[in-house]
Amino acid sequence: MNWNPSRPARSALVWGIRYGLPGAAIRYAARRGDPVAKVIADPEVLADPFAAYDRLRARGPVVANRMVSATASHAVVNSVLRDEHFLAGPTPAPTNWLSRVAAAAVDPAALGPGEPPSLLAIHPPQHTRLRGLVSRAFTPRAVAAYSERIREIADELLDDIARGPATFDLIDTYAALLPVTVIAEIIGVPVTNRAQFLDWGAKAAMSLDPGMTWREYRVADRAIRDIHTWLGTHIADLRRDPGPDMLSRLVRLDELTDVELKSTAQLLLGAGFETTVKLIGNAVALLLRHPDQLGALLADASGWDKAVEEVLRFDTPVQMTLRTAHTDTEHVPAGQSLIVLLGGANRDPAVFDDPHRFDITRANAREHLAFSAGVHYCLGAQLARMETVIALRALFERFPNLAAAGTPVRGGTRVLRGYRHLPLRTGKVGLRAVEQDQLAG
Ligand code: HEM
Numbered sequence: 522m523n524w525n526p527s528r529p530a531r532s533a534l535v536w537g538i539r540y541g542l543p544g545a546a547i548r549y550a551a552r553r554g555d556p557v558a559k560v561i562a563d564p565e566v567l568a569d570p571f572a573a574y575d576r577l578r579a580r581g582p583v584v585a586n587r588m589v590s591a592t593a594s595h596a597v598v599n600s601v602l603r604d605e606h607f608l609a610g611p612t613p614a615p616t617n618w619l620s621r622v623a624a625a626a627v628d629p630a631a632l633g634p635g636e637p638p639s640l641l642a643i644h645p646p647q648h649t650r651l652r653g654l655v656s657r658a659f660t661p662r663a664v665a666a667y668s669e670r671i672r673e674i675a676d677e678l679l680d681d682i683a684r685g686p687a688t689f690d691l692i693d694t695y696a697a698l699l700p701v702t703v704i705a706e707i708i709g710v711p712v713t714n715r716a717q718f719l720d721w722g723a724k725a726a727m728s729l730d731p732g733m734t735w736r737e738y739r740v741a742d743r744a745i746r747d748i749h750t751w752l753g754t755h756i757a758d759l760r761r762d763p764g765p766d767m768l769s770r771l772v773r774l775d776e777l778t779d780v781e782l783k784s785t786a787q788l789l790l791g792a793g794f795e796t797t798v799k800l801i802g803n804a805v806a807l808l809l810r811h812p813d814q815l816g817a818l819l820a821d822a823s824g825w826d827k828a829v830e831e832v833l834r835f836d837t838p839v840q841m842t843l844r845t846a847h848t849d850t851e852h853v854p855a856g857q858s859l860i861v862l863l864g865g866a867n868r869d870p871a872v873f874d875d876p877h878r879f880d881i882t883r884a885n886a887r888e889h890l891a892f893s894a895g896v897h898y899c900l901g902a903q904l905a906r907m908e909t910v911i912a913l914r915a916l917f918e919r920f921p922n923l924a925a926a927g928t929p930v931r932g933g934t935r936v937l938r939g940y941r942h943l944p945l946r947t948g949k950v951g952l953r954a955v956e957q958d959q960l961a962g
Pocket residue numbers: 609640641642652704788789792793794796797800838839842843891892893894896897898899900901902904905
């Protein structure tokens with residue numbers, strides 16, 4: 522399509538087609554009690570989605586309205602994510618001219634994490650090529666090599682908490698700072714900018730929310746533009762003077778275009794902390810609510826890996842994703858989108874006994890789909906698991922008497938589930954042995 526509207530007109534058009542019109546229709550349907558619409562547009566469901574997932578599942582493995590279908594069935598979620606007849610995202614169907622207009626109006630300087638060429642939004646064979654290149658810089662060995670450094674960063678943050686007041690906000694002082702520091706070091710962006718990355722990341726993540734308002738869209742759009750501008754300069758610097766980091770390795774491969782590099786860096790950076798913040802926060806909240814299970818972990822540290830799998834299952838940080846059928850399928854007709862409720866699949870009683878019970882000894886917790894499945898399976902799953910186990914062990918070893926100190930505040934979007942604030946009391950102790958020695962000396 523050969524046209525060139527002004528930037529504000531483009532923004533308004535893209536928002537209107539992608540979020541405004543569908544959002545209004547979905548909210549209207551939710552108010553009229555439509556169970557699919559309620560899952561994404563009812564504020565009460567947002568606060569506690571699990572009962573709504575159960576109601577949806579009770580109606581059948583896939584439930585449809587005129588606009589979209591949804592599934593909270595583990596079997597369907599698992600098979601759809603691995604099915605090549607489904608493509609990630611709201612891929613425009615050939616007959617959907619509105620989607621084509623929106624795609625043509627998207628500004629290449631403001632491509633969000635859900636926009637091509639982000640890995641999340643492209644399909645084989647383009648996806649296979651880009652993912653292959655990125656995975657080369659992200660091998661399990663490369664990731665495992667970061668464990669010591671992650672522990673160091675965790676200890677440094679805990680030192681700061683120990684020196685501070687007895688009550689503190691876990692999210693601001695620990696759960697958010699640890700992953701952003703780790704991912705900044707791994708991909709090679711300056712850690713000194715971490716407050717800026719956290720701010721951009723939270724704003725850009727809103728663009729993954731299907732019900733984004735115009736005001737939210739403008740905030741997200743501004744943040745995404747700023748990220749692109751910043752990354753453009755940073756990547757140009759790395760071309761001249763590459764380092765040992767992952768982004769330099771991708772630059773040196775000389776196989777990714779500038780747009781691909783920026784998009785990949787943006788995704789790795791955002792996906793690298795937005796989700797892990799939620800996982801660490803959700804884990805701490807759950808363990809404090811289940812002191813017997815926390816006690817068992819403190820007595821025997823071999824259970825941490827399994828405990829993190831149970832948190833991923835029980836309080837899934839990425840609650841949902843979207844797939845669109847590009848041919849007629851068993852579940853939905855060609856061109857129709859399916860809301861794939863990862864958080865619903867993870868509470869499916871057909872797979873998990875007594876699914877609403879949090880149990881760190883659950884034998885099959887690892888069958889959860891919190892990291893998705895198929896070609897878009899989370900590239901950072903290994904890192905996220907390792908980082909969370911280290912973060913939790915370091916935290917509870919340092920503050921074995923950690924306790925809630927106020928009401929937790931949920932934050933995030935419809936897609937991301939986690940806490941914005943988690944006020945805690947250290948229960949003191951807290952200094953590292955070496956510091957205690959120094960004080961004694
Ligand atoms: C608790 C932490 C995390 C959770 C719950 C999570 C979840 C997910 C999910 C559900 C997807 C697939 C979405 C879909 O199928 O549509 C995904 C993809 C992805 N994640 Fe993660 N993630 C986490 C941490 C990370 C980290 C630490 C990184 C990077 C360092 C990362 C990088 C990615 C990338 C690059 C993709 C796109 C893969 C592709 O499309 O091929 N994630 N993640």
